[in-house]
Amino acid sequence: MKNLIKDLMRSKAGLIGAILLLLIVFVAVFAPFLDLPDPTRGDLRARLAGPTWDGLFSPGAHPLGTDEVGRDILSRMIHGSRVTLLVATTAVVLGGIVGTALGIWAGYKGGLVDRVLMRLVDIQLAIPLMLLALLVVAALGPSLRNVVLVLALTSWIRYARIIRAQVLSLREREFVQSAHAIGASTMRIMFFHILPNVLTPALVVGTLELARIIIMDSALSFLGLGVQPPTPSWGRMLADGRVYISSAWWTVTFPGLAIVLTVLSVNLFGDWLRDYFDPKTRNKK
Amino acid sequence: MTQPNVLEAKNLMRSFGGGTGFFDRNKPVIHAINGVSFEIAEGETLGLVGESGSGKSTIGRAVLQLEKPDSGSVKFRGTELTTLSPPQLKPYRKHMQMIFQDPYSALNPRMKVGNFVAEPLVVHQVESGSALTDRVAELFQTVGLDPSFMSRYPHEFSGGQRQRINIARAIALNPAFIVADEPITALDVSIQAQIVNLFQDLQDQLGLAYLFIAHDLSMVRYLCSRVAVMLRGRIVELAPTEQIFADPRHPYTQSLLAAIPVPDPDRKHRPRIPFNVARNIPPRDAPMIEVSPGHYVLDQEIQ
Numbered sequence: 001m002k003n004l005i006k007d008l009m010r011s012k013a014g015l016i017g018a019i020l021l022l023l024i025v026f027v028a029v030f031a032p033f034l035d036l037p038d039p040t041r042g043d044l045r046a047r048l049a050g051p052t053w054d055g056l057f058s059p060g061a062h063p064l065g066t067d068e069v070g071r072d073i074l075s076r077m078i079h080g081s082r083v084t085l086l087v088a089t090t091a092v093v094l095g096g097i098v099g100t101a102l103g104i105w106a107g108y109k110g111g112l113v114d115r116v117l118m119r120l121v122d123i124q125l126a127i128p129l130m131l132l133a134l135l136v137v138a139a140l141g142p143s144l145r146n147v148v149l150v151l152a153l154t155s156w157i158r159y160a161r162i163i164r165a166q167v168l169s170l171r172e173r174e175f176v177q178s179a180h181a182i183g184a185s186t187m188r189i190m191f192f193h194i195l196p197n198v199l200t201p202a203l204v205v206g207t208l209e210l211a212r213i214i215i216m217d218s219a220l221s222f223l224g225l226g227v228q229p230p231t232p233s234w235g236r237m238l239a240d241g242r243v244y245i246s247s248a249w250w251t252v253t254f255p256g257l258a259i260v261l262t263v264l265s266v267n268l269f270g271d272w273l274r275d276y277f278d279p280k281t282r283n284k285k
Numbered sequence: 286m287t288q289p290n291v292l293e294a295k296n297l298m299r300s301f302g303g304g305t306g307f308f309d310r311n312k313p314v315i316h317a318i319n320g321v322s323f324e325i326a327e328g329e330t331l332g333l334v335g336e337s338g339s340g341k342s343t344i345g346r347a348v349l350q351l352e353k354p355d356s357g358s359v360k361f362r363g364t365e366l367t368t369l370s371p372p373q374l375k376p377y378r379k380h381m382q383m384i385f386q387d388p389y390s391a392l393n394p395r396m397k398v399g400n401f402v403a404e405p406l407v408v409h410q411v412e413s414g415s416a417l418t419d420r421v422a423e424l425f426q427t428v429g430l431d432p433s434f435m436s437r438y439p440h441e442f443s444g445g446q447r448q449r450i451n452i453a454r455a456i457a458l459n460p461a462f463i464v465a466d467e468p469i470t471a472l473d474v475s476i477q478a479q480i481v482n483l484f485q486d487l488q489d490q491l492g493l494a495y496l497f498i499a500h501d502l503s504m505v506r507y508l509c510s511r512v513a514v515m516l517r518g519r520i521v522e523l524a525p526t527e528q529i530f531a532d533p534r535h536p537y538t539q540s541l542l543a544a545i546p547v548p549d550p551d552r553k554h555r556p557r558i559p560f561n562v563a564r565n566i567p568p569r570d571a572p573m574i575e576v577s578p579g580h581y582v583l584d585q586e587i588q
Contacts, residue, residue, distance in 0.1 A: 192393075
């Protein structure tokens with residue numbers, strides 16, 4: 001843990017990513033305690049008000065402007081980040097658990113199990129993920145739960161592939177043979193000998209998946225298939241604001257910036273994490 | 286030998302490749318072991334030597350049923366093992382263990398070594414709770430490790446210490462028979478002697494029988510009561526250790542023995558005995574003949 005922080009301090013990109021990410025998560029978590037205007041209440045007299053620093057701390061201020069029905073953009077962005085982060089992390093964890101479990105199973109068992117699962121992965125990879133997501137959401141109906149399920153569905157294959165490849169080499173290691181020789185059950189070997197040794201790659205895939213899923217979640221919202229209004233979401237804000245892009249630039253610029261910064265920070269952090277756990281790139285700097 | 290046999294292997298065969306699947310139909314078939322028979326008495330050490338790829342390790346794995354032999358029989362104290370299902374095999378696994386060549390790859394890097402040594406006891410539900418901890422501490426002492434190391438991870442240990450941990454795990458269930466697959470090859474020479482002595486001490490204390498796979502002939506001479514020499518999946522000569530060193534009959538054995546380094550400058554020009562492996566692949570159906578009591582040689586143009 002100490003080494004981890006020390007190494008992070010030495011990596012500029014990783015450090016920026018980590019700080020930015022921490023900041024975003026912090027604001028999202030403590031949003032209810034910040035004195036923000038109600039993100040769902042409009043004020044038609046103040047519709048499409050531009051960003052202004054005047055009276056920043058007065059109750060009716062809109063530092064980042066308002067949207068077409070006069071809702072505060074800053075407040076909507078922060079509350080939108082709560083939804084996005086909740087959806088993305090749940091989907092990543094869910095996809096991670098399923099993908100890792102199936103990857104271990106396929107890699108360790110081999111044979112028919114492996115072949116069936118990996119062909120399933122191939123089939124899913126042949127279908128554009130966005131199309132698949134649209135199809136499933138359209139069939140199940142858009143809701144928070146369904147969006148999480150769909151995003152996890154597009155995510156598990158990446159874990160499964162990478163974990164399986166790791167397991168294929170782990171399986172031949174002598175400590176696994178040795179567990180077999182003492183009569184340990186397959187479940188025991190998979191849980192105590194394989195799983196702890198694939199957690200690191202799973203974690204790395206997880207961070208990189210998080211960035212991809214945030215974008216995908218925003219895209220789904222943009223298309224109207226994400227979390228439904230009035231719950232604020234970044235993608236929805238983009239979709240609603242794009243009509244006013246020439247007259248009220250702030251309606252799309254700030255939510256867009258939020259997506260870019262979040263994804264960028266996750267990617268920077270994820271890249272550093274991958275390098276940190278990869279012995280080939282570690283200690284090179 | 287007056288002792289009964291702990292293990293009997295008869296006519297073991299194991300081949301690789303030559304798949305029937307769509308993609309690997311044209312792979313050549315390699316006979317890793319091609320009709321191997323031997324037996325090991327209780328408390329005895331049988332050495333198994335031969336060049337890389339001669340099938341030594343495959344024999345070790347086939348004997349322990351880590352890899353099912355294609356045909357042939359393996360009997361542990363008279364019970365046929367090859368026909369048993371995994372659950373039926375489990376009680377026998379208590380009595381047979383394996384020690385691996387590479388002490389770095391043989392330990393789970395994410396498991397505390399105490400838990401690693403305790404695992405066989407947990408799997409077979411022999412001990413639990415504080416009795417388990419006590420037993421593991423005792424095992425650590427038996428192999429010459431400080432019991433306070435129990436809560437550490439493998440990367441904190443040296444090669445020799447790691448091999449001691451592996452040995453502690455292997456003897457945890459008081460087995461009758463251990464396959465040691467080149468257990469000292471990966472260690473420093475100075476550590477090798479310590480580990481070999483540990484093997485001997487444990488044999489004296491616990492009455493273990495070993496199948497000691499090696500290619501260091503001087504270690505084999507020191508440790509083993511009988512030696513089997515392997516070539517291309519067959520045993521070409523099997524005899525009591527002193528017999529084989531004094532009177533090697535098979536040309537491959539003679540060539541191997543002539544290659545042992547001798548720390549004596551006066552003998553530095555002693556002749557090597559060349560042996561062309563490619564031209565002397567042991568014929569599949571050649572029988573073993575007994576040239577003197579307990580000394581068997583593959584019947585193949587013996588000089």
